Structures are given as C-alpha cells and as structure tokens.
Amino acid sequence: MNFELPEEMVALREMTRKFAAEEIGPNAREWDRTGEIPEESIRKMGELGFLGTIAPTDLDGAELGYLGNAIVIEEFARQCGGTALMLAAHNGLCLGHILHAASDEQKKKYVPPLARGDMLGSWCLTEPCSGSDAAALETRAVLDGDEWVINGSKMFITNGSKAGVFVVTARTSDESKTKGISAFLVDRDTKGLHIGPKEDKMGMRASDTVPLTFEDMRIPKENLCGQLNMGFIDCLKVLERGRITIGSLSVGLSRGALEEAVAYAQTREQFGKPLIKHQTLQFMLADMAMETDAARILVRKAAIKQDAGESSEMESSMCKLFASEIATKSCLNAIQICGGYGYIKEMPVERLMRDAKLCEIGEGSSQVQRMIISKKLLDMKKAN
Numbered sequence: 001m002n003f004e005l006p007e008e009m010v011a012l013r014e015m016t017r018k019f020a021a022e023e024i025g026p027n028a029r030e031w032d033r034t035g036e037i038p039e040e041s042i043r044k045m046g047e048l049g050f051l052g053t054i055a056p057t058d059l060d061g062a063e064l065g066y067l068g069n070a071i072v073i074e075e076f077a078r079q080c081g082g083t084a085l086m087l088a089a090h091n092g093l094c095l096g097h098i099l100h101a102a103s104d105e106q107k108k109k110y111v112p113p114l115a116r117g118d119m120l121g122s123w124c125l126t127e128p129c130s131g132s133d134a135a136a137l138e139t140r141a142v143l144d145g146d147e148w149v150i151n152g153s154k155m156f157i158t159n160g161s162k163a164g165v166f167v168v169t170a171r172t173s174d175e176s177k178t179k180g181i182s183a184f185l186v187d188r189d190t191k192g193l194h195i196g197p198k199e200d201k202m203g204m205r206a207s208d209t210v211p212l213t214f215e216d217m218r219i220p221k222e223n224l225c226g227q228l229n230m231g232f233i234d235c236l237k238v239l240e241r242g243r244i245t246i247g248s249l250s251v252g253l254s255r256g257a258l259e260e261a262v263a264y265a266q267t268r269e270q271f272g273k274p275l276i277k278h279q280t281l282q283f284m285l286a287d288m289a290m291e292t293d294a295a296r297i298l299v300r301k302a303a304i305k306q307d308a309g310e311s312s313e314m315e316s317s318m319c320k321l322f323a324s325e326i327a328t329k330s331c332l333n334a335i336q337i338c339g340g341y342g343y344i345k346e347m348p349v350e351r352l353m354r355d356a357k358l359c360e361i362g363e364g365s366s367q368v369q370r371m372i373i374s375k376k377l378l379d380m381k382k383a384n
C-alpha cells in the first residue's frame with residue numbers, strides 16, 4: 001500500500017494551497033463577519049476548476065475524482081470553513097446528484113455552467129420537520145399534465161441565496177417511505193419558489209444558509225432528475241460521497257487549528273520559555289497532529305474507494321464521524337493553547353472552532369453516522 005499521493009495530486013495540492021493562502025485566507029475573517037463571499041472570488045474559483053472538481057472534462061469539469069476533491073476541500077477549509085462548505089454543497093451535493101442521477105440531456109444543460117462557476121448549485125433535502133429522518137419529508141410533487149406542481153418547504157439550504165439551480169426532493173408516492181420520493185431540477189427564476197432570509201449562524205458564516213418555500217411551483221415534467229420515486233435512494237448515494245467532502249473539510253479545519261497553535265506556541269513565552277517548550281502543551285499538539293493525520297487517512301481511503309467505483313458507505317461515515325469530532329477537539333485545544341488571545345476574533349482559532357461544530361451536524365449528525373456504521377456491522381455479521 002502506497003501512502004504517497006500521485007504526482008498530479010501533489011501538484012493539485014500545491015496549486016490549491018497557494019490559491020487558498022493568497023486569495024481566501026486573508027479574507028476569511030471579513031467574509032465570516034459579512035456572511036458573504038464576493039462574486040469576484042467565486043468567479044476566480046470557477047476559472048481554476050474548483051467549482052467542477054468531480055465533473056468530467058467533456059462537461060467543462062476538472063475531473064479530479066473524489067481524492068482530488070478531498071485535497072481541494074482540505075486546502076480551502078484550512079483557510080476558510082465557510083468557503084469550503086460553499087464548495088462542498090456545490091460540488092459534492094448539487095453536482096454530485098446531477099452527475100449521479102440526471103439524464104444526458106440534463107447533464108449537458110446544467111453541468112457546464114455549474115462546473116465553470118457561471119452559477120452555484122444547491123441541494124435541498126432537509127425540511128423544517130425532517131432532518132436526521134430525512135425520508136419523512138413532506139414536500140409534495142403532483143403531476144398535472146406536462147408539469148409537476150410542488151408545494152412544501154426546505155430548511156438549512158447551503159448556497160440558496162445565490163444558486164442558479166436547486167436539486168429538490170419531494171414526495172411523489174405514499175406507497176413507501178423511502179421509495180416514494182423523487183428529485184427535481186428547479187431553476188432559480190421559477191415562479192412559486194420563495195427564497196428566505198439568510199440564517200444568522202454560529203459558524204460557517206461565509207457560506208449562506210436559507211429556508212425555501214414552494215407555493216404551487218410548476219416545473220416541466222422533464223425536470224424530474226433520476227427515476228420516479230427513487231430520489232431518496234439517489235440521495236443516499238450522494239450523501240455517501242458528500243460525507244467524504246465533509247470529512248476532508250474537517251481535516252482542513254483540524255490542520256488549521258494545529259498550525260495556528262504551533263505558530264503561537266513558538267512565539268508566546270510564559271515562565272521564561274516559549275509555550276511550545278512546556279511538555280503539557282507539546283503533548284496536546286502531538287495528539288492534534290496524530291488525530292488529524294488519522295482522519296486524513298480515513299478520508300483518503302473512502303475517496304480512493306469511490307474513485308475505484310466501489311461503495312464506501314462505511315468508510316464515508318467513519319471518516320466524516322472521526323474527522324468532524326477530531327476537528328472540534330483540535331480547535332478547542334488550539335484555543336486552550338492560545339489562551340485568552342485564542343478567545344478573541346483577531347486570532348483565527350475561534351472561527352475555526354465555530355466552523356468545525358457544523359461538521360458534526362450537517363450531512364448526517366455524529367449519531368446518524370454511528371447508526372450507519374453499527375447497522376453495517378450487523379449486516380456484515382448476518383451475512384457471515
């Protein structure tokens with residue numbers, strides 16, 4: 001087994017690291033304050049292929065695979081969790097769903113503008129009453145002649161204030177809870193689509209999160225994305241891949257916390273020597289380094305399985321669960337190492353900590369990941 005990245009992935013990492021350090025990092029505090037990533041910055045990300053990481057080159061994507069996507073997301077998250085979340089929802093969820101389930105015609109229409117960054121994408125599963133139990137969703141789509149009429153609402157939709165296209169799930173049959181849901185492609189200018197105000201969040205503030213309501217929203221029959229009633233099954237596949245992205249986002253935040261803490265501990269002196277010479281703090285940093293690396297290995301294992309065309313359901317849940325919990329722990333430790341200065345906004349560690357907490361909740365909470373992993377273990381036991 002080779003733990004070294006292939007040459008092209010090293011080059012991708014270096015290019016992304018440079019871009020993120022020069023173009024994202026210096027703005028992260030301001031974007032966290034304003035809750036806004038400027039369009040000019042999104043345009044630059046599009047030009048470099050960061051908005052089409054998993055899309056094929058013949059549809060204007062960068063075709064980096066899930067390993068390449070993980071590398072990109074880690075580098076962005078190291079600088080700004082909110083920007084990384086914007087990319088994660090766009091690439092991992094919206095584009096991910098379209099690439100997985102849409103018809104060739106739909107892909108030709110939607111993938112190139114998304115991959116070039118001409119528009120952002122949103123993915124809309126969660127509703128006010130259904131989060132972890134996502135299949136309990138109540139939004140309904142009814143066929144009326146050549147149009148679907150959709151009524152309902154969605155909650156916590158990333159990129160929603162800017163997106164040009166929304167992948168929307170809705171109930172299309174009452175015969176089965178999971179096999180009675182379909183996905184639809186909804187253009188931003190659709191009549192009956194109401195985009196609510198941005199949520200005032202604890203972290204990931206550069207990324208926008210909005211509620212949506214659909215009021216007799218009519219879309220063409222051909223905007224069904226994937227097979228009728230199989231939309232939730234497609235969502236599970238999308239989430240299996242999306243969780244690798246949230247895992248890599250968590251690794252980036254954890255690495256950020258470690259690097260900031262090491263830098264601070266080298267310069268700050270107490271009791272006549274730099275903090276880094278105090279063994280208690282050295283041990284905290286050692287644990288942060290080890291756990292960040294372990295999380296990255298889990299992320300890459302899941303990504304490599306996806307790139308090989310294999311299922312990574314268990315690995316995706318494991319990497320998302322482990323990396324997100326490690327990220328929160330590392331960020332809290334980084335604040336502890338930086339002391340009072342770590343608690344104020346001038347230092348990035350308090351922002352990293354606020355960003356990290358989301359990774360334990362979004363795309364399936366830690367409890368949901370433990371449910372998936374333990375169910376897989378039981379299934380494996382039954383099969384033997």
Ligand SMILES: Cc1cc2nc3c(=O)[nH]c(=O)nc-3n(C[C@H](O)[C@H](O)[C@H](O)COP(=O)(O)OP(=O)(O)OC[C@H]3O[C@@H](n4cnc5c(N)ncnc54)[C@H](O)[C@@H]3O)c2cc1C
Pocket residue numbers: 089123124125126130131132133155156157158159201204209358361362363364365366367368
């Ligand atoms: C910033 C942000 C961005 C988001 N972006 C998107 C997006 O773009 N698209 C989208 O569709 N959704 C999005 N979400 C929604 C996110 O995926 C959900 O918040 C998440 O799945 C949890 O659902 P919930 O908030 O309804 O919590 P709930 O499901 O109500 O859960 C509350 C708590 O109960 C626990 N719990 C629930 N069921 C069980 C159980 N059976 N056993 C043990 N514990 C349980 C959960 O783990 C959690 O701790 C986003 C959320 C946030 C905060």
